[in-house]
Amino acid sequence: MQAWARLTSARINTAIETLVAVLMLLLVLDVWLGVVDRCYFRWQLPWPEVMARYLMIWAAMLAISCGIARREHIGLTAFLHMWPAPIRRLVLILMDVLALALFLYVTWYGIAFAQSGATRHAMIFDLSLEPFYAAIPVSAAIASVQLFLVLLRDLGTHLELPAEGEAA
Numbered sequence: 001m002q003a004w005a006r007l008t009s010a011r012i013n014t015a016i017e018t019l020v021a022v023l024m025l026l027l028v029l030d031v032w033l034g035v036v037d038r039c040y041f042r043w044q045l046p047w048p049e050v051m052a053r054y055l056m057i058w059a060a061m062l063a064i065s066c067g068i069a070r071r072e073h074i075g076l077t078a079f080l081h082m083w084p085a086p087i088r089r090l091v092l093i094l095m096d097v098l099a100l101a102l103f104l105y106v107t108w109y110g111i112a113f114a115q116s117g118a119t120r121h122a123m124i125f126d127l128s129l130e131p132f133y134a135a136i137p138v139s140a141a142i143a144s145v146q147l148f149l150v151l152l153r154d155l156g157t158h159l160e161l162p163a164e165g166e167a168a
Contacts, residue, residue: 005152012146013069016062023059027052047124054132061139065146071158080159089156096151103144110137 034048067073080088117133150158 002153002155005149009069009146009149009153012142012149013066016069016142017066020059020063020066023055023062027055027059030055050122050124054135057132058135058139061135062142064139065142068143068146068150071150071154077159085160088159092154092156092159093151096147096156100144100147100151103140103147106140107137107144110140113137 030048030052034045034052037043037045037048064073080091083091114130114133114137117129117131120129121127122129122132
């Protein structure tokens, strides 16, 4: 089961990292276009700033699951290292379960939030804001899946494992 969770988590993470990289590339190109527009051509394009905002939101929200998959999110581990391994594992598993509950909660209520964007429109694009608001529940759902997979993969032992690139 741990091998399956490790492989599945890695595959999902690779796909999400690729998507985040594409979104960041689009964000850089969009901002570059806005700068070139303002400084040189004076086209007065109304959409680059708004597009940059939504690209950044999607990229940042999706990147949360990448941090979870790599266990690179913020953690206060000094206190945990004072405890024996069985208690530390139990606390780490409990923390993962609590975080999973939080992301499932955000997913559930984020769906209603995204649906509320259907009645609102981005004036510049003349589009519903629903696809932009959907960043919240979509990224929370992916984070939930990743958190479940890394919980299965690590089972509270991730502080005992060597970091990536270190010898075991």
